[in-house]
Amino acid sequence: MSIHSNRRTRSILDNPRAERVRRVRALLRRSVRQKEGRFLAEGPQAVREAVAWCPQSIIDVYVDPHGRERHKDIVDAALAAGVFVHDVTAEVLAVMADTESPQGVLAVVEKVDVPLEKILEEGSDRPRMLVMLAAVRDPGNAGTVLRGADAMGADAVLVGSSSVDLYNPKVVRSTVGSLFHLPVVTGVDVQSTLMRLREEAGVVAYAADGEGDTPITEADLTRSHVWVMGNEAWGLTEEMSAACDQVVSIPLHRAESLNLAMAATICMFASSQARG
Amino acid sequence: MSIHSNRRTRSILDNPRAERVRRVRALLRRSVRQKEGRFLAEGPQAVREAVAWCPQSIIDVYVDPHGRERHKDIVDAALAAGVFVHDVTAEVLAVMADTESPQGVLAVVEKVDVPLEKILEEGSDRPRMLVMLAAVRDPGNAGTVLRGADAMGADAVLVGSSSVDLYNPKVVRSTVGSLFHLPVVTGVDVQSTLMRLREEAGVVAYAADGEGDTPITEADLTRSHVWVMGNEAWGLTEEMSAACDQVVSIPLHRAESLNLAMAATICMFASSQARG
Numbered sequence: 001m002s003i004h005s006n007r008r009t010r011s012i013l014d015n016p017r018a019e020r021v022r023r024v025r026a027l028l029r030r031s032v033r034q035k036e037g038r039f040l041a042e043g044p045q046a047v048r049e050a051v052a053w054c055p056q057s058i059i060d061v062y063v064d065p066h067g068r069e070r071h072k073d074i075v076d077a078a079l080a081a082g083v084f085v086h087d088v089t090a091e092v093l094a095v096m097a098d099t100e101s102p103q104g105v106l107a108v109v110e111k112v113d114v115p116l117e118k119i120l121e122e123g124s125d126r127p128r129m130l131v132m133l134a135a136v137r138d139p140g141n142a143g144t145v146l147r148g149a150d151a152m153g154a155d156a157v158l159v160g161s162s163s164v165d166l167y168n169p170k171v172v173r174s175t176v177g178s179l180f181h182l183p184v185v186t187g188v189d190v191q192s193t194l195m196r197l198r199e200e201a202g203v204v205a206y207a208a209d210g211e212g213d214t215p216i217t218e219a220d221l222t223r224s225h226v227w228v229m230g231n232e233a234w235g236l237t238e239e240m241s242a243a244c245d246q247v248v249s250i251p252l253h254r255a256e257s258l259n260l261a262m263a264a265t266i267c268m269f270a271s272s273q274a275r276g
Numbered sequence: 277m278s279i280h281s282n283r284r285t286r287s288i289l290d291n292p293r294a295e296r297v298r299r300v301r302a303l304l305r306r307s308v309r310q311k312e313g314r315f316l317a318e319g320p321q322a323v324r325e326a327v328a329w330c331p332q333s334i335i336d337v338y339v340d341p342h343g344r345e346r347h348k349d350i351v352d353a354a355l356a357a358g359v360f361v362h363d364v365t366a367e368v369l370a371v372m373a374d375t376e377s378p379q380g381v382l383a384v385v386e387k388v389d390v391p392l393e394k395i396l397e398e399g400s401d402r403p404r405m406l407v408m409l410a411a412v413r414d415p416g417n418a419g420t421v422l423r424g425a426d427a428m429g430a431d432a433v434l435v436g437s438s439s440v441d442l443y444n445p446k447v448v449r450s451t452v453g454s455l456f457h458l459p460v461v462t463g464v465d466v467q468s469t470l471m472r473l474r475e476e477a478g479v480v481a482y483a484a485d486g487e488g489d490t491p492i493t494e495a496d497l498t499r500s501h502v503w504v505m506g507n508e509a510w511g512l513t514e515e516m517s518a519a520c521d522q523v524v525s526i527p528l529h530r531a532e533s534l535n536l537a538m539a540a541t542i543c544m545f546a547s548s549q550a551r552g
Contacts, residue, residue, distance in 0.1 A: 148538055153529030181530065217549070251548070253429030254457065262424055262541045265534075269542045272527070273493070 012065075012087040016095040021088075024062070024096040024108055030165050037111050039167035042102040044071045047078075049177025050107055055081035059108040064090040067104020074105060098169035111167065112179065113186045116193060119156050120200045129271045130203060130226035132158040134190045134240050136260065138232055139164050143174020144261040145229065150178035152268035153275070158185045158193060158226070190228070191243040197226055198245075205244040207236050208267050210258075212249035216267065219248045221274035227267045232260050288341075288363040292371040297364075300338070300372040300384055306441050313387050315443035318378040320347050323354075325453025326383055331357035335384040340366040343380020350381060374445035387443060388455065389462045392469060395432050396476045405547045406479060406502035408434040410466045410516050412536065414508055415440050419450020420537040421505065426454035428544035429551070434461045434469060434502070466504070467519045473502055474521075481520040483512050484543050486534075488525035492543065495524045497550035503543045508536050 013020065026032040027040045038059060041050050044067075050058055051074060061078045063085060068075055078085050088096075090104075097106055119130070131149045136142045142164050149157050159166050166172075166186050172179060197203040203224045206214075219225075228244055230236030241247050250266050252258065258266070289296065302308040303316050314335060317326050320343075326334055327350060337354045339361060344351055354361050364372075366380075373382055395406070407425045412418045418440050425433050435442050442448075442462050448455055473479040479500045482490075495501075504520055506512030517523050526542050528534065534542070 144535070144538070148534065150530050151528045151534045151538075178530070250545070252427045253548070254426050254454070258424065258427045258541075259420070262420070262427075262537070265538045265541050266545045269526070269545065272529070 010087050014089045016092050028098050033167050040169050041107045041109050042097050042099050045176045047105050047107045048074050049180045051077045053180040057110040058083045061085045061107045062088050063105050064093045071105050113184045116185050128155045128224040130156050132226050132228045133163045134160045134228050135231040136163045139168050139170035140174050141261045143171045145264045146175045147178045148265045150182050152272040156183040158188050160190045161187045194243045207241050207244035207247045209235050209247050212247035214246045214248045216248050216250050216270050221271045229264050286363050290365045292368050304374050309443050316445050317383045317385050318373050318375050321452045323381050323383045324350050325456045327353045329456040333386040334359045337361045337383045338364050339381045340369045347381050389460045392461050404431045404500040406432050408502050408504045409439045410436040410504050411507040412439045415444050415446035416450050417537045419447045421540045422451045423454045424541045426458050428548040432459040434464050436466045437463045470519045483517045483520035483523045485523050488523035490522045490524045492524050492526050492546050497547045505540050
């Protein structure tokens, strides 16, 4: 590895072809993320939240000179939490990252998802609100729903096995740190999971669908429930809808005029209102 | 112009350097759009809605062979409405468009905005809901809010002079046709417009702001009101907030965890619920 140092400056990794750089960059591939159980958090928002909420999951933080200066709060918090902070050149950071400009900071983090059992067993003193991404394929949508779930006080997000990989850098970026706040379960089988939620935890399933026959104002959102969000293009399959207790729609002035993230935001807001 | 034809096929424009192609492409520039009063609607969703709702505003529709076959409904509706439909090669269409793939169809349309006076003078038998993009800079956000406004039954959208150009191809695309459904006013001065709305039309202004002191559940959404959305990064300026009657917030589990489009969606949904 080409790390040079002198007495006056910190050592800085400046070789974009170094083995370490190559290994970080490899995490852009899903297969590598799966094998290593690690992923990339890019940019100050994501890294700040990772340091604040999951410092024990962080393997390394990388900063370029601009990032070290601009995001001193992150560097200080990371060091205080015992996280390794490595200096790299802007060129090296750009090679490591998926984004053209990760704004000077990036972290390699161990996967943060929890087993389904944890959600099922969790004692709850009040009704719960969960969100399931049954077949959400667009990284930006998945991340935005996660962000909204965090904002609206959801208790957990479950990601179906045919949805986009939650650790895709674009998803991680769109969550702007929410991934590190709220419990997530990945790779779930939609139908059997809905059944287990109902039987083992008393959680009813509401499919969000423009064609649903229950208007959202009539759905009982005061009891424990999970919002099931389908695919951007084709919504929920018949099997998925059938696995839900009710198919709920948002009354619209014009049909098909809400995208998935907006529909999910409204569903979760309605739940958050009902839960007080 | 290099238009060739024979007895068996329609004439097709196949020269990407033709004057007509150059003039369509020039509409990607804001200055040209302003000078000519025209803009581009790209892709089937936008063109379909333009043909359905504003055929009189369409100058020309362009289709490539794939588009003519795939979007026969649009071509037929355009022809039925007396709109010119021109055949071009896929290469020519790609040169005309902002998107890499406009999915075979594109239209040149005359601007569709209406003067502020039209909104002020409009007789209303029921309380109105308006939305103002005071300083929204991101094209995707602006388009998504417009789309949501359409879904939630807003009566009009007003775009401040420091917001992104409504006719930016990315904005048009994100509205997925809503631009052609609901009245829009562009280039408004935020403060004087809010004053005129209040004085001349009895419309009160609610600033949507995470720091607002009125929770959305306590805002009176049964009277005529306008939601004022600020900038993605810095929200509303003090002057803008001061020009509003109330500064309204959405109760959040975690601060700063909703993006502008999600916050706007929730505000408009709450209004739509209150209006019944």
